[in-house]
């Protein structure tokens with residue numbers, strides 16, 4: 142039996158889909174017995190959602206006022222205190238997990254396996270390096286607890302329909318006061334979440350302005366798609382930073398990705414390697430994006446995008 | 456604060472299209488352009504701006520690696536670091552051991568801030584800053600896109616999946632920086648000449664009393680599954696037809 146603890150990601154009220162992806166990864170380990178831990182100020186709703194993930198043994202809860210926001214320095218000692226009962230502790234490769242899990246690993250005196258793409262054995266995994274230009278097979282030491290982040294774009298969402306028991310756990314550790322959460326500025330949008338949307342349309346520098354990004358939003362709304370962007374578009378202020386796709390943005394795996402006015406730099410392509418179908422619209426026939434696109438259209442986005450929106454809304 | 460420590464890792468330049476060696480033993484690094492990890496350059500730039508604003512006295516650039524990393528440290532000195540430390544190792548160290556090195560140096564120098572990149576673009580681990588903060592028992596502010604020093608605290612804007620998060624941390628602290636924090640300055644020729652006279656100390660891992668951590672071993676390397684070039688369509692009508700064909704719209 143391999144006891145695995147997954148640290149649930151949530152925003153204080155809703156469970157993040159990344160948690161169910163971690164469960165899929167954990168379930169790939171032979172003899173996995175999977176627990177999910179919810180650390181929050183109010184655990185009930187989140188724990189109830191977590192309990193519905195099929196294939197988990199228990200949901201543990203740690204309810205403390207200090208857990209109101211995800212501050213790694215506060216969560217890490219609690220997770221480390223729980224880790225003693227487990228052979229593995231997993232978190233997602235989202236900014237939440239990337240911030241938290243290495244801090245847990247260091248408290249336990251071990252290295253972390255970052256971004257698990259596939260499970261090859263009890264302690265061997267594949268993970269991307271060099272912006273995904275190489276895949277390395279790594280082996281973690283078998284005699285210590287294994288801390289890892291799961292590359293969420295590589296794993297399906299575990300099925301729902303479970304009913305795991307929910308138990309309060311105690312992680313009575315002293316918590317630091319040196320780090321204070323101030324607030325979150327979020328570009329609220331009703332569009333599907335970039336990291337879980339089935340279709341994503343993305344725009345690059347070629348849009349030229351924030352106003353012109355409206356062309357992209359109109360297309361997205363016609364398709365019910367999430368909206369992404371290249372780093373150049375974000376840097377130029379055409380859209381919010383949380384829309385960036387790529388090595389330093391979000392790594393996504395939609396069924397359909399439509400890249401518009403994006404050249405296809407390696408750092409961008411890293412973010413879409415696992416997309417089902419890639420469509421590219423670019424006025425330069427030589428643009429590198431066409432080397433990876435399943436369907437390419439050489440043309441000017443200023444006419445092609447409205448035309449496409451129009452054709453699809455019929 | 457008195458001192459800021461900045462990590463400068465020597466990595467394959469971000470413009471190089473990295474190739475896996477045909478025998479799967481690693482990636483090709485022979486004859487390949489090497490540079491400062493781009494995030495680390497941003498960390499250094501921010502440290503320099505903090506010093507220039509009068510909020511720190513000294514910026515110390517640290518690299519852990521082979522003697523070749525002197526080049527990157529010299530570049531860091533030319534950018535404006537006051538001195539540099541090369542921790543000489545003959546093989547790639549794991550992130551926890553690197554964090555232990557930074558902890559030893561931070562303690563020895565009594566650092567007020569350690570500024571690192573959010574990830575090294577070779578291993579893409581994104582671990583060292585968080586690990587250092589844990590070992591040092593200090594705050595961490597990862598993925599920073601805004602830093603302001605206010606007395607004994609720092610206010611940091613972090614790029615997170617949901618948007619921009621602001622936290623306040625007591626100093627000393629560890630900050631890992633994201634790409635949008637600043638634009639690093641260009642190095643000018645006179646700065647390069649001046650940098651030659653700045654101190655660059657070389658120390659051994661054993662001088663710091665750092666014990667190497669249990670390693671995650673790298674067994675073999677492979678290129679990623681390649682995507683094939685698909686079809687080109689002539690116009691929007693062709694695109695719509697192709698999408699319908701695949702059942703995607």
Ligand SMILES: Cc1cc2nc3c(=O)[nH]c(=O)nc-3n(C[C@H](O)[C@H](O)[C@H](O)COP(=O)(O)OP(=O)(O)OC[C@H]3O[C@@H](n4cnc5c(N)ncnc54)[C@H](O)[C@@H]3O)c2cc1C
Pocket residue numbers: 344345346347370371372373374385386387388389390391401402403404405406407408409412422423424425428440441442443469493494576634
């Ligand atoms: C360490 C590091 C990390 C990075 N991380 C990321 C990342 O996470 N994500 C990311 O995206 N980038 C990242 N980058 C930046 C990356 O290298 C590229 O600079 C960036 O992706 C370019 O964005 P772009 O394709 O929008 O712009 P450009 O490269 O300028 O391309 C614009 C494209 O639009 C086309 N075009 C112009 N006008 C039109 C028109 N009217 N109609 C149609 N097409 C048109 C052009 O032919 C061109 O191909 C990173 C860089 C570094 C150094």
Ligand SMILES: Nc1ncnc2c1ncn2[C@@H]1O[C@H](COP(=O)(O)O)[C@@H](O)[C@H]1O
Pocket residue numbers: 461462463464465492494495498517518519520550553570571572573574575576578579580581582583584
């Ligand atoms: N060998 C090294 N020398 C100097 N700094 C390093 C080294 N390794 C990692 N770092 C620092 O730690 C950051 C994160 O690295 P990593 O956790 O390996 O992705 C880098 O951006 C550097 O600032």
